[in-house]
Amino acid sequence: MTRLSPARIALYMISALVLVYLILPVLIIAPISFSSARFLTFPPPSFSLRWYQQYFSNSAWMQATRVTLTVALLTVFIATPLGVAAAYGISQSKLRIMRLIHMMLLLPLVVPIIITAVGIFFLYAKVGLVATLPGLVLANVMLGLPYVIISVLAGLQSFDPAQEMVARSLGMNRLRSFFAVTLPQIKSSVVAGGIFAFISAMDETIVALFISGGQYQPLTKRMFTALRDEIDPTIAAISTLMTAASFMLVLLASARQRKGA
Amino acid sequence: MTTSMPDPSQKHQRREHALMLALVSPALLVILALIVLPVGWLAWQSIYHDGFTLENYRRVFTEDIYWRSFALTFEISLAVTAIALLLGYPVAYLANSVPKGWSILILSLVVLPFWTSVLVRAYAWLALLQRTGVINQFLRYLDVTSEPLALVHNTFGTVVATVHILLPFMVLPLYATMQKIPSDLMQAGASLGASPSLTFVRVFLPLSLPGVLAGCTMVFVLCLGFYITPELLGGGRTVMVSMLVSRNVELYNQFGAASAVAVVLLLSVLAIFFAVSRFISLDRILGQK
Numbered sequence: 001m002t003r004l005s006p007a008r009i010a011l012y013m014i015s016a017l018v019l020v021y022l023i024l025p026v027l028i029i030a031p032i033s034f035s036s037a038r039f040l041t042f043p044p045p046s047f048s049l050r051w052y053q054q055y056f057s058n059s060a061w062m063q064a065t066r067v068t069l070t071v072a073l074l075t076v077f078i079a080t081p082l083g084v085a086a087a088y089g090i091s092q093s094k095l096r097i098m099r100l101i102h103m104m105l106l107l108p109l110v111v112p113i114i115i116t117a118v119g120i121f122f123l124y125a126k127v128g129l130v131a132t133l134p135g136l137v138l139a140n141v142m143l144g145l146p147y148v149i150i151s152v153l154a155g156l157q158s159f160d161p162a163q164e165m166v167a168r169s170l171g172m173n174r175l176r177s178f179f180a181v182t183l184p185q186i187k188s189s190v191v192a193g194g195i196f197a198f199i200s201a202m203d204e205t206i207v208a209l210f211i212s213g214g215q216y217q218p219l220t221k222r223m224f225t226a227l228r229d230e231i232d233p234t235i236a237a238i239s240t241l242m243t244a245a246s247f248m249l250v251l252l253a254s255a256r257q258r259k260g261a
Numbered sequence: 262m263t264t265s266m267p268d269p270s271q272k273h274q275r276r277e278h279a280l281m282l283a284l285v286s287p288a289l290l291v292i293l294a295l296i297v298l299p300v301g302w303l304a305w306q307s308i309y310h311d312g313f314t315l316e317n318y319r320r321v322f323t324e325d326i327y328w329r330s331f332a333l334t335f336e337i338s339l340a341v342t343a344i345a346l347l348l349g350y351p352v353a354y355l356a357n358s359v360p361k362g363w364s365i366l367i368l369s370l371v372v373l374p375f376w377t378s379v380l381v382r383a384y385a386w387l388a389l390l391q392r393t394g395v396i397n398q399f400l401r402y403l404d405v406t407s408e409p410l411a412l413v414h415n416t417f418g419t420v421v422a423t424v425h426i427l428l429p430f431m432v433l434p435l436y437a438t439m440q441k442i443p444s445d446l447m448q449a450g451a452s453l454g455a456s457p458s459l460t461f462v463r464v465f466l467p468l469s470l471p472g473v474l475a476g477c478t479m480v481f482v483l484c485l486g487f488y489i490t491p492e493l494l495g496g497g498r499t500v501m502v503s504m505l506v507s508r509n510v511e512l513y514n515q516f517g518a519a520s521a522v523a524v525v526l527l528l529s530v531l532a533i534f535f536a537v538s539r540f541i542s543l544d545r546i547l548g549q550k
Contacts (some may be wrong), residue, residue: 007458015355018348019370022428025385026374028395032388086288093281101285103543107296112486112530114503115523118510119299122306142295145288174280203378206488210510223380227493231387239381246376 026243033236051237061222061238068218070133072201075140080194082141083148088178090149091156106146113206116143121210131213139207144197151196155189188256195253199246300527307520317521327505327522334502337420337491338484344424345431345480346473353435353472368436375429383493386422387413390494414496422490427483431476438472439465471541478537482530502526 036048055061090102108116120139121130129135159182167177183190205220212221219238226232307317321327356367374382389395390413397409412418442465450460488503495501500508502522509519534543 005457011351011355014348014351015367018352018428019367021348021425022374023370025382025389025425026377028388029381029385082288082291085284089281089284093278093285095278095281098281098285101289104297105285105288105292107292110530110534111296111300112482112503112526114486114488114506115300115303115527116296118506118519118523119303120295121510122302122516123295123299138291138295142291145291149288199376203380205378205380210507220378220380223384224489224493227380227384227387231384231391235384236388239378239384243377243381246378247373250376 029236029239029243032233033240035233038233051233054234055237055241058234061219061234063215064217064219064222067133067136067212067216068202068220071136071140071218072198074137075144075201076194076198078137079141079144079148079197080190083145083193083197084152084190086145087149087152087156088182091153092161105149108143109146113143117207117210120207124211130211131216133216136208136212136216136218139211140197140201140204143204143207144200147196147200148190148193151189151193152186155186159185191256192253195249195256199249202242202245300523303520304524306516307524310517314517317517318525320518321521321525326500330500330502330505331525333499334485337416337423337499337501338481341420341423341427341484342477342481344420345428346477348424349428349431349435349476350473353432353439356432356436357439368432371429371432374425379426379489382426383422383490386418386425386494390418390421413494414498416495416499418494418496419491419499422494423484423487426490427480430479430483434475434479435469435472438469438475442468474537474541478533482533485526485530 033051034047034049036046036050086105090098090105124130124135129138163185164177164181167181168174172180203220204218205224208218208221209224212218219242223235223238226235308314310316321331352367352371356364356371359367387394391397392409392411394412396412397406400406400410412421446464446468447460450464451457455463486503487501488507491499491501492504492507495504503526506519506522506526509515509522537543
């Protein structure tokens with residue numbers, strides 16, 4: 001295998017090019033965000049924090065940031081317990097119907113998001129949830145549930161339910177034995193699932209485009225609107241911050257998952 | 262629960278079932294209320310407007326804009342899937358054939374963009390591809406071009422950015438499948454005198470086909486419903502089905518037509534999943550994220 005055949009060299013070169021293609025757009029944003037130029041010039045004429053200043057001093061961007069963080073946090077606090085309960089139920093029950101329920105809970109991953117978005121918009125229009133915070137949170141809980149469920153189910157797969165039965169035979173009730181025995185062992189996958197739900201809510205754009213408005217517009221909606229009109233380097237600053245936040249969360253989640261394996 | 266349990270009474274069993282259903286029900290309720298009900302309503306709205314009507318579907322299947330948009334969406338999705346396979350297969354193959362440390366590095370680079378917002382990447386591609394963008398400046402600097410190339414606000418830009426977003430969905434299932442191919446098989450082929458390329462074509466490639474199918478399905482289906490990228494990078498000319506849906510809602514208030522388009526799109530997606538599930542399990546396609 002050490003001999004470098006032409007095919008092998010071609011393989012290396014193609015793969016290297018593909019990897020450059022994959023990461024170049026992720027890496028290009030940071031230098032733009034720290035450039036003083038209004039328009040893109042490469043290399044950037046000089047270092048500047050003006051786009052970050054512009055972001056932090058703009059009340060509309062700040063309000064949108066608050067909405068995004070509020071929605072993402074509330075989503076995690078609601079979607080995580082619901083998802084853990086559901087994953088536990090699915091893994092411990094041998095009812096036939098559970099398979100169907102399991103599939104239904106993954107529907108948000110299957111239905112094209114644009115269809116979900118329009119459907120929710122029609123529903124919210126009827127019940128008066130358009131442009132409200134609860135409406136936005138509920139939609140993101142629904143979208144985040146599959147991530148929690150998939151992560152927790154994976155964690156439960158390596159957990160032996162007999163342990164919980166032992167705890168119960170020793171006199172603990174069901175709830176206590178879950179919190180004392182099961183939860184500590186699947187904690188990592190629960191945290192990872194919660195983090196994925198947070199990222200999903202933070203990045204969610206399409207549903208927000210349809211159902212959010214007024215003072216309850218998340219960052220992504222404002223960014224989308226801004227991108228449609230003109231290329232404002234402020235967005236590069238926001239993008240850099242968002243990307244940094246995502247990466248830190250993913251590192252946290254994967255460190256968690258590895259620990260729990 | 263397990264067979265080792267000492268003969269549980271029926272009453273106990275029933276309580277157990279009820280408890281598990283109770284645990285699942287809050288999540289199920291959210292899903293029913295926020296995706297099953299709205300999409301069901303969408304379907305209803307597409308056939309009912311002061312009485313039953315198939316008018317919306319007649320329009321979708323006969324009017325030019327609808328037809329062209331569906332055709333364009335399928336064409337773009339096919340192209341994106343083919344390109345993603347061509348780019349993704351070598352990367353997955355390399356990741357599978359190098360020592361562990363290297364394969365982790367390669368896979369991290371593949372997954373890295375995965376966790377960057379789609380919106381952020383659309384912005385990055387605009388910055389790279391626009392007339393005054395990085396690539397055009399670079400080409401000018403090298404004196405390759407005198408006029409900036411139109412790389413974005415067209416189908417080309419849409420495809421470049423869409424492949425970029427969907428490539429991880431291709432590489433990951435491919436890699437997962439290749440991992441399961443025993444390397445002895447390749448050695449066996451070699452020891453029997455087959456050239457490396459012959460062993461690849463006759464042994465490795467066929468065994469990696471389930472991964473190819475899983476990756477292609479995911480990429481194709483996700484691409485069918487893509488919205489943000491074509492909207493921001495397509496320049497208004499690349500009208501994909503998802504944009505048709507949103508325009509019918511936001512600009513023209515044509516809720517019936519929007520619903521019919523959405524239903525046709527959804528049925529296409531479900532039909533593809535159903536067809537593919539006869540060959541490989543759906544968990545394999547969906548369990549990637």
